[in-house]
Amino acid sequence: MDEKEMELYEKLSRLQWLIQRSRLKDHVKNGPVGDPTRGQGRVLAMLRIQPEISSKDLAYLLGIRQQSLNELLNKLEKKGYVTRVPSETDRRVMLVRLTEQGKQAQDQNSETDDAGIFDCLSPGEQDQFNAYLDRMIAAFEEKCGDSMNDGTREWMRGACERMGKEQFERLMNMRMGGRSFGNHFGPFGGFGRPGDPEDE
Known part of the structure; x- marks a missing residue:
């Protein structure tokens, strides 16, 4: 890495740190639901886009295990922010409603x-x-390869049918770090990745 690249990297790291610091201030000021990129706030932000969704789809879109999602939903249910009800068409499917x-x-x-x-x-x-970031993201995605398996692709097709193409694209954009809700970075703090631990 040459000197110019190092300077860019340091500036991106500084920006990431400042964004995380801002998120922490929001968390302190507004509590666990105050940060739409983490934990309970992230669940509410997703439900704001799709007010009713299966818990399986929500867990995938958030990039967390079903067990972790259930912990978040229990906290949100106690506050009266969400409800969980069995689907009328398939009683095995649990729907989460805002x-x-x-x-x-x-x-x-x-x-x-x-x-x-x-x-x-x-x-x-x-x-x-935005165009520069798109190019950088595309380069990193190409470098990292396609990690989707056939099961993931099948789930995505089904979720797109259940939610509608536009809603599904908004939710996937949010999952992958896009800005789908106001002036916020995506669910991973801008530079995080799916599967990072949720601590709220």
Whole structure:
């Protein structure tokens, strides 16, 4: 890595650290549901896009185990933010629903400290920055290879049919680190990865 690349890497690392610091401030200020990129806040952010979803689909989209999701859902249920009910078409499938109280909690916490993170860039600069990030992400994805197996592809086809193409794409964009809800980085703090531990 030459000096210029090292400087870029250090700046990206600094930006990541500042974003995480901002998230921590939101967590301290608003509690576990205040950060739409982690734990309970992340579940509520997903449910805001898709107010009713199977727990299996939600676990996949969040990139966590079903057991970890159940812990988060138990906490959210106790607060009255979500309900779980068996599907009418298949009683083995548990549906998670966002309650009115959950919508209100999500609305109260929708303005985070980093809401204006891109205000320092003009719309044109934001477009350029977005294009640069797309190129970097594509290069890393090519370098890392395709880790999807046939089971994952089959699940994705089924989930797309159940949710509708537009909703599914928004949720997948959020899962993969896109900005699907306000001015927030994706569910992994911008630079995290699916499967990172959830601690809320």
